[in-house]
Amino acid sequence: MPAQESDEPLFPLPLTPLETFFVLDEKESCPIVSFIELQFSTPLQLPVLQNALDEAVKDHPLLACKLVREGERFFWHFDPDLAPQVLTNDDLPLTTGPADNPRTQPFDLFRESGCRFWYVPEETGSRLYVQLHHACGDGVGMRQVLVGTLTRYARATGDPECGKTSRKSSRSAPNPERLRDRNDFSELLSKPPKRSLTTWDRIRNAYYFHFQRPAVLSKPQGFGSASTQKEIESQAIGQPLRHVLFSKEESASIEKACSNASIRVNDLAIAMLFQTFEQWEQTHGGGKAIRYRVMMPVDLRSRRDLNLPATNRLSFAFLGRRKDQCQDIEQLVSSVADEVVAIKETRVHMDFLDGLAAAVQHPRFMRWVIDKSRHMTTSVLTYTGDLSRGMKKFFPESDGQLKIGDAYLRNVFGSPPGREGTNVAVGVCINWGQICISASWNRQAWDAATTDQFLQTYASNWRAWLKRQEIN
Template sequence: MSTNALAPPVDIPQAMQNLFPLPLSIIEEFMLADSRPQYPMMADLEMHFQGRIRREPFDAALAQALARAPLFQSVIQTGPKGARHWVRTEQPVPVIWGDENAPLDDAYDAPVDLTAEPGLRVYVRSGETSSSVLLHFHHACSDGMGAFAFIEDFLAAYAQACGDDSVAMRPLEPERLRHRGALGTAGRSAYRGLVDTFIGAREGIRFFLQRPSPLPAIQDPPIAETARLRIRATNGRCSEETTAGLRKAATALNCTVNDLLLRDLFLTMHQWHNQQDGPSTRGQLRILMPQNLRERDDRRMPTGNMLGFAFVTRKRRLCESPQELLRSISHETAAVREGQLSRYFLGGLDALHKAGWLPRVLQGKLCFASAVLTNLGNPLRRFVTRFPRAGSKLKIGDLKLVELTGVPPLRPNTRAVFAVFGSHDKLTLCLRTDPYLYSADDNAQLLNLYLARLDATAAEQAE
């Protein structure tokens, strides 16, 4: 049976206190404007362990991690001129404890009001042999990479609380939070500024002229509110053979594994459309691809948002030519990486925000993307902290970290969000679909279709 608790009081270092009040970045304004009661802008990241989580070291570790992640213990206030800022709050973070298989509570689906409460809820499920910690957080507080930094701090603090003095906390530079919203345009020449303005305007026009098709709805009529509650993400795994085959295919085809993931997701969505609506090559599909904008030294930044969005749009008829589709994707993603083109989308958001149009645009009925694909790689490789190992797993005090899973939020008409986690020998895919339009079985069916497509790509290379 679940029990509710509160995170212990947090002693915030003075360097953190000096940051506040902290102005919102444009990506945080976007996350606020795009959230709504039916589709709260809440993301999930879950730690899976071997062993039982102990309450005392957990409480100490969470308190220490929160002290290093001030946006998880802040609320938003509006100043006299309408500018919004993060301010510190004394409200504790809710922690919900339960047995290993305990269901989530009603608060999981409840919207978070960041003007009145912190944007993090923590669900702990502890059993004799396995346990998990779910971070359920508002995307305005952090992106996935920022949440990984919070997890790294929590794991290090838990190990220390269990008596492991060999684990040291990662270095932290709180001042970097002030620069998390930089658009990368400072110091550019007037000519470069004109070029950037032209490219940004061109990409903005193309974005709104290209109208992608949302994935076909399965449930008609839509699932009732009470029936959809707490439908979680579905997780699946590529086998070692498929994972190795995808890596070999990327090398042979002179592309990246991420290019193959994108190509095969386009093919999967095209197949899904054909299965639900009948064969057709009409229309366009679009995948939203988050891009991490952190530099190497930004690993010292506290938890927060530092990402942009790139959009890859293709006509469905191109899905009939998989190799041509892959070549076009590889060319575009290379340009996105080299030029950090997702910053142009942030610049467009900033212009809409300054004009006062951002909420109106986001709260409309446009389909911005058919699906989201975020490739998070191997989060453990991003850790600065050195943890002892037990075989292939990290040893965290008396626990062993098995894996991390999670998914980004959903928005209307973007009916599927995929997250990919890597390790040395396998890929884990997590999928969340629109809970009003897809059941848990529908969710699994779509994920299996994608996994089968990836299996086929890997098998083709092995032949």
């Protein structure tokens, strides 16, 4: 049940098992950080934006915390001086290293908070980047921060009533005390799952997870050569994410085709990943890969969590396919859709959290298991759905953009972090009727041109599926 108001100070706040996992899982070469990219068709007033962020972060104290270790345990310590600042490239470069393989700035969570903002002015507008360490929060929590920041910005730049008419805004004012029960899922578990897992199911799942390792996507032939670097000269370089966008007409057709096929866009996105894996390995890996795996985040929030500040309240489910199961595309799409339903009905994703809760009691064993599980998944896919649906309640739409005070928001992109053994991580969202696919990558194994190549193949598979649906 939700925590009651307490006379005890909120901080120092013990890390949850999931937060501990993100801290221990990180390697310097592969920071566990995600990016959100907001594209504006107008400039922003930087001092006003900073003031808006300062006020918003007061509602989300984990974004102004650092880690302190006491024995084998970690704690969040709040320090208002650690609240994120809106940086420019003059303050701290957004990325480092070569432009064809830009590397993200790491965090030292023992000295600084795990959240940064960058403002990047451009000739035709501006970009706002958010870099978030996964131990501090997930994408759903960061959306709260962004809505709060942009609402305050709008009120200060010409729209004083922004958000005040939204019923949701009055119900979802963040309450920092709720952070005490961010790992309490008793309400969720109070009702039995629609389908129960047997002991044998769990043994089989554990064997699959630990002993049937998925393939790591290969480097393409000619990786790092001048020819591959030349491919991205005409595109934006030095940026932490890569993107591919469908037209609004294509996007509407894809959504309609999914509805006609009784599947969700998320189901299609996962199935097309499996198809792309096998095509990629046939081309670049000699067809040696045997099985593939996709990790899918599962949001565990309920309506009672509307006032939960930015944090992690999610688990992960894993979907796997052998190479021979990636050939029949219609069967692949159908089986993925059925499995996603089964995941939700059985709550198999809770087993991941249960495993972490048990492992965190034995810190040395937990470190050993994490170190031996570097090849956990071939890729990660996060489907955020229609971002505009939730934001329209706060900001009016004008010509396919959101009007935020004196600014116009054109697009929002995001991607989960890559990882050692997970060479590409994909985020899919729908912005004002347009399906957008973004990707981050493992900088030790791939570069920006390789990621572009993968995304183009992935998008081509979406289009080929759509064409077959239209013919049928």
